[in-house]
Amino acid sequence: MRIVSSAAEMTALSKSAHRAGKSIGFVPTMGALHQGHLSLVRAARDQADVVVVSIFVNPAQFGPTEDFAKYPRSLKTDSAMLEAENSDHLFYPSVEEMYPKDADTWVTVEALSQKLDGQSRPGHFRGVTTVVAKLFNIVQPDFAFFGQKDAAQVAIVTKMTRDLNFDVQIVVCPIVREADGLAMSSRNAYLSAAQRRQATVLSRSLTRVQSLAKQGEHDAATLIAAARQVMAEEPSIKLDYFEIVSPTTLDPVSDISNGALVAVAAYVGTTRLIDNLLLPTSR
Numbered sequence: 001m002r003i004v005s006s007a008a009e010m011t012a013l014s015k016s017a018h019r020a021g022k023s024i025g026f027v028p029t030m031g032a033l034h035q036g037h038l039s040l041v042r043a044a045r046d047q048a049d050v051v052v053v054s055i056f057v058n059p060a061q062f063g064p065t066e067d068f069a070k071y072p073r074s075l076k077t078d079s080a081m082l083e084a085e086n087s088d089h090l091f092y093p094s095v096e097e098m099y100p101k102d103a104d105t106w107v108t109v110e111a112l113s114q115k116l117d118g119q120s121r122p123g124h125f126r127g128v129t130t131v132v133a134k135l136f137n138i139v140q141p142d143f144a145f146f147g148q149k150d151a152a153q154v155a156i157v158t159k160m161t162r163d164l165n166f167d168v169q170i171v172v173c174p175i176v177r178e179a180d181g182l183a184m185s186s187r188n189a190y191l192s193a194a195q196r197r198q199a200t201v202l203s204r205s206l207t208r209v210q211s212l213a214k215q216g217e218h219d220a221a222t223l224i225a226a227a228r229q230v231m232a233e234e235p236s237i238k239l240d241y242f243e244i245v246s247p248t249t250l251d252p253v254s255d256i257s258n259g260a261l262v263a264v265a266a267y268v269g270t271t272r273l274i275d276n277l278l279l280p281t282s283r
């Protein structure tokens with residue numbers, strides 16, 4: 001696996017792969033890789049000829065009081081994991097390479113970026129779409145792989161790709177969970193043993209909604225109330241939001257019969273975790 005830190009070199013490698021008739025599968029990450037990321041890399045390996053993974057802890061998507069400085073960085077372990085998955089190139093740029101001093105252009109998906117996580121993380125999605133647009137231009141992928149765990153990010157990146165005519169197919173891969181249901185996340189590393197146990201309440205709240213929906217409960221307000229009751233079983237966890245929305249517009253729905261995204265975000269200590277569930281249409 002080649003580790004590339006220059007954007008120009010990355011683009012040259014992608015252009016030469018395309019000239020040779022090869023397709024490129026791209027997995028953008030911020031590193032601290034876990035099985036969730038590796039499932040994306042495997043999907044890319046299955047679908048494309050050349051697999052490019054990026055590791056870039058993107059300062060533009062962290063708020064001033066968020067965890068940019070302490071975000072886990074583990075290049076050595078990450079690159080060994082990517083080697084083991086037969087990735088072809090690791091794009092590992094510096095902050096200066098991605099954001100030269102005079103950079104002054106932002107990419108924003110206006111309305112969607114204000115919803116779900118956008119409400120409590122102002123500017124977060126503007127940082128995500130800006131860096132993903134830049135990475136798409138640099139890596140020039142045919143397919144880009146994103147995890148369903150960041151459901152709002154999926155909706156926003158999909159919209160940006162359409163709105164800006166990027167010639168990239170967005171592939172969304174299922175959430176990978178620990179044995180006890182906790183969705184895998186690089187931020188799980190911040191949790192103490194006690195918090196790690198408490199954090200399972202997020203997936204339990206979603207499971208409760210899923211089972212009520214299967215029993216025929218379609219009213220979103222009733223489902224949210226039931227989920228909030230489950231969340232209340234862990235009083236030390238501070239709920240940020242529990243919403244039932246359209247997976248594409250991220251607007252709240254009052255009835256889940258046409259399918260819905262059930263999304264939760266909560267603070268376990270100072271660690272903000274998210275999780276979600278896609279309910280299928282029942283019509």
Ligand code: PAF
Pocket residue numbers: 028029030056058061128131132150153
């Ligand atoms: O999902 C992430 O890890 C990041 O938001 C992404 C897509 C790599 C952009 O920095």
